[in-house]
Amino acid sequence: MRGLWLDGLRVTRDGATVVELNLTVAPGEVVTIMGPSGSGKSTALAAILGTLAPAFRASGRVVLDGRDLTGRPPRARRIGMMFQDDVLFPHLSVAGNLGFGLPFGLRGAARRARIASALAEAGLEGFADRDPATLSGGQRARVALMRTLLAEPAALLLDEPFSRLDAYLRGQIRGFVLDRIRQTGLPAILVTHDAEDARAAGGPVLPPAP
Amino acid sequence: MRHPGGALLRQAPRLTLLVIAGPVLAGLTGTVAPAFGLGTGGGLDAFRALADWPGLGAAVRLSLATGLISTVLALALTLLILALLPGTRAFSALMRLLSPLLAVPHAAVALGLAFLLAPSGWIVRALSPWATGWAEPPDLLTLNDPAGLALIAGLVAKEVPFLLLMALAALPQTDAPRRMLLAESLGHGRAAGWAFAVLPALYAQIRLPVYAVLAYSMTAVEMAMILGPTRPPTLSAQIALWMADPALAERARAAAAAALQLGLVVAALALWRLAEAVLRRGLLRAAALGLRLVWLDAALRLLALGMAALTVGAVGAGLAGLAIWSVAGMWAFPAALPETLSLRTWVAAAPDLVADTAMTLGLALAAALAALALTLTCLETETRHGLRPGAGAMALLYLPLIVPQVAFLPGLQAAALAVGLDGTPLAVATAHLVFVLPYVFLSLSGPWRAWDGRIATAAAALGAGEARIFWQLRLPMLLAPALTALAVGMAVSVGQYLPTLLIGGGRVVTLTTEAVALSSGGNRRIVGTYALLQMLLPAACFAVALAAPALAFRNRRGMAPA
Structure with missing residues (x-):
């Protein structure tokens, strides 16, 4: 079965349930989770990604394209993540950031070509050697998405990725990200508190329970 | 296990604590046991021999007085600077000088001060003959004075930068700016507001460093040898002299004295704790009384500025004096500057200087890496x-800084002797590691956790x-703090005197051991070359x-x- 399946995923802390999710996300679909701060949205994403802090306990299963990910380390899950900030690595160039997610086996000209085509797709031709700190907010967001996609994830998690962008850039970057998701056919979960994000995503919207 | 090396990695904190605490505890046992006749069957003979030493009373008094007075002064100056000077230009200048000051080894600071204070030193030269009438160096004990005043000055100058740095690292956790704003809005003066609102939180954070300063000041060996009184010297300096004595009887007496010294440090720490409790209660009562003490600020600010300037000025002038001596040709009393300059001293000493610098650098690199x-x-x-280290682990980290060196190095020396490692650079580097590790850890852990x-x-x-995250992201991004920690570690290693002397058995010679050894000889030119290199090496790091x-x-x- 293709897609992302959260099978009774429940996160507890000191015995109390923080968040509980039961849902399936089809390839190319974007499920939006809305809710105020502190409602456990980010905790849910950490559980899916496998980066929960030791104080939390998770039960239930995370199944991606038929693979049970429960208990696997984050690096082996093939789940891409976009953060509120771009979290570009400040000590690497733009190309270095993009290359970080590429498979190790891809070398030389082939590697450079992949990075160049990713830059072209993001409208950032010639930016390979730039310092990420010199990029605009919109450019950084696009580099962050391309970096995530170059790692060839099988699903995407988006943790309020547009909330730090100003109104004009917001619509533009949102369109860019959602287009890429539909093109690549990835199942995606978008966490946001902006109803406009949910509408643009077009998929089911749910408040996390409880 | 997720990684093949995971189980081993998980033991790293335990291994590190063992590296720190193991030698201290083993050395302590090895030092104190002979004092009680264990292994020799001598009973309390060693203590009887110690009691027969006529200088004992004075040496004990000196140890306690120089240690306690210098710690009180260093802590007071540190707190005054932090309470009254932030925001001034003097404060930012001081902050820039802090790390260089901290990196200068104790011996170099002591040698510099000695040159300022000596009867033939810069202060007397500056006043002679026009004010004093002296055409010859006066026969005065301005250095090595029996009360230990020169030693106290040296200890204060060296410990204030350390306490300042530790306090500055702890300040962000005390919410100081908001508390100060609140106190000042309630009409408090800066000094009172800081003492009532910030100090209680800050002191709890810097308690261990303060104990380390107290223990160090009571037992400093190389500073006491250069600046302290000689007949008798401080207890620790005397222990070091006995330890270096080839006669076995003196070893037993030294062991008894080391046990006594340890007892003295424990007693002084207990006294300090008691004073802490009393002062804390007084401070809280004064705070509740609503004292504002605005009138105190101007005078205290002046005091803080004056004392800080005096400390920095004295260390700076002393080191400058050493540099000038190293290139001095003719320099008769009471001229303030040499008549001729020459590189003769440097050229003549070059082969020794190169060899000793190489050894110093090698030991520092090995221990710090x-x-x-x-x-x-x-x-x-x-x-x-x-994970997070608990309070117990943090206390263990400070163990080598609080337990007096003279109380555990002799036992460690005996252990090195027993396994045939004494006198090798490897054994000396291992001994340095015990003292270097706490500083490297304290220096790097803050930036690491803030990543x-x-x-x-x-x-x-x-x-x-x-x-991959470690090698490609965390380590490169933390390169600057990691290299700073390495430099701190190298500076600590360069400054080590007693561990090098005792574990090296006199066969491992560094810039520091040589500088201290030469200091009694009176050849200021050659002492200047060694002290200058001793200071330049950490600065270069x-x-x-x-x-x-x-x-x-x-x-x-x-x-x-x-």
């Missing part, structure tokens, strides 16, 4: 397993494993630690120092 590797492994384990954890999450989501990351990341604005 080992300490950095252990620290990185510990911190990486902390991060991967979500943005989302970077690791982002990388894991891109498929990177723990090892810090310069590299600053320059290398700046160069490596010159095109990365996001990596610029905050």
Whole structure:
């Protein structure tokens, strides 16, 4: 079965349930989770990604394209993540950031070509050697998405990725990200508190329970 | 286990604590046991021999007085600076001088001060003959004075930068700016507001460093040898003399004296704790009384400025004097500057200087690199397993800084002798590691824990494993603090005197042991060369630690120092 399946995923802390999710996300679909701060949205994403802090306990299963990910380390899950900030690595160039997610086996000209085509797709031709700190907010967001996609994830998690962008850039970057998701056919979960994000995503919207 | 080396990695914090606490506790046992006749069957003979030494009373008094007075003064000056000077230009200047001051070895500071204070030193020269009428150096004990005043001055000058740095590292956790704003809005003066609102929180954070300063000041050997009284010297200096004595009887007496010295430090720490409790109660009562003490600020600010300037000025002038002596040709009393300059001293001493510098640098690199590797492994384990060292582990970390060196190095020396490692550079570097490791850990742990954890999450989501995150992200991004920690460790190693002397058995010669050995000889020119190199070596380490990351990341604005 293709897609992302959260099978009774429940996160507890000191015995109390923080968040509980039961849902399936089809390839190319974007499920939006809305809710105020502190409602456990980010905790849910950490559980899916496998980066929960030791104080939390998770039960239930995370199944991606038929693979049970429960208990696997984050690096082996093939789940891409976009953060509120771009979290570009400040000590690497733009190309270095993009290359970080590429498979190790891809070398030389082939590697450079992949990075160049990713830059072209993001409208950032010639930016390979730039310092990420010199990029605009919109450019950084696009580099962050391309970096995530170059790692060839099988699903995407988006943790309020547009909330730090100003109104004009917001619509533009949102369109860019959602287009890429539909093109690549990835199942995606978008966490946001902006109803406009949910509408643009077009998929089911749910408040996390409880 | 997720990684093949995971089980080993998980033991790193324990191994590190063992490296720190093991030698201290083993050495302590090895030192104190002979004092009680264990292994020799001599009973309390060693203590009887110690009691027969006529200088005992005076040596004990000196140890207690110089240690307690210098710690009170150093702590008072540190607190005055922090309460009254922030925001002034003097404060920012002081902050820039802090690390260089901290990096200068104790022996170099002491030698510099000795040159200022001596009867033939710069202060007397500056006043002679026009004010004093002296055409010859006067026969006065301005240095090595029986009350230990010169020693106290040296200890204060060296400990204030250390306490300042520790306090500055702890201040962000005390919410100081908001508390000060609140106190001042309630009409308090700066001094009173700071003492009532910030000091109680800050002191709780710097208690261990203060204990380390007290224990160190009571038992400092090389500073006491250069600046302290001689007949009798402080107890620790006398122990070191007995330890170096080839006669076995003196070894037993030294062991008894070391046990006594340990008791003295414990007693002084207990006294200090008691005073802490009393002063704290007084402070809280004064706060509740609503004292504002605005009138105190102007005088205290002047005092803080004056004392800070005097300390920095004295150390700076002393070191400058040493540098001038090293290139002095003819320099008769009471001329303030030499008549001719010459490189003759440097040229004549060059072969020794090169060899001793190479040994010093080699030991420093070995000890600091080992300490950095252990620290990185510990911190990486902390991060991967979500651990945090407890209060007990932190106390163990301070153990080598609080237990007097003279109380555990002799036992360690005996152990090195027993396994045939004494007198080798490897044994000396291992002994240095015990003292270097706490500083390296304290220096790196703050920046490490402040590192943005989302970077690791982002990388894991891109498929990177723990090892790749460490080598390609965490370590490069923390290159600057890691190199600074390395430089701190090297500076600590360069400054080690007693461990080098005792574990090296006189066969491992560094700039520091040579500088102290030469200091009694009176050849200021040659002492100047050694002291200058001793000071330049740590400075060069810090310069590299600053320059290398700046160069490596010159095109990365996001990596610029905050």
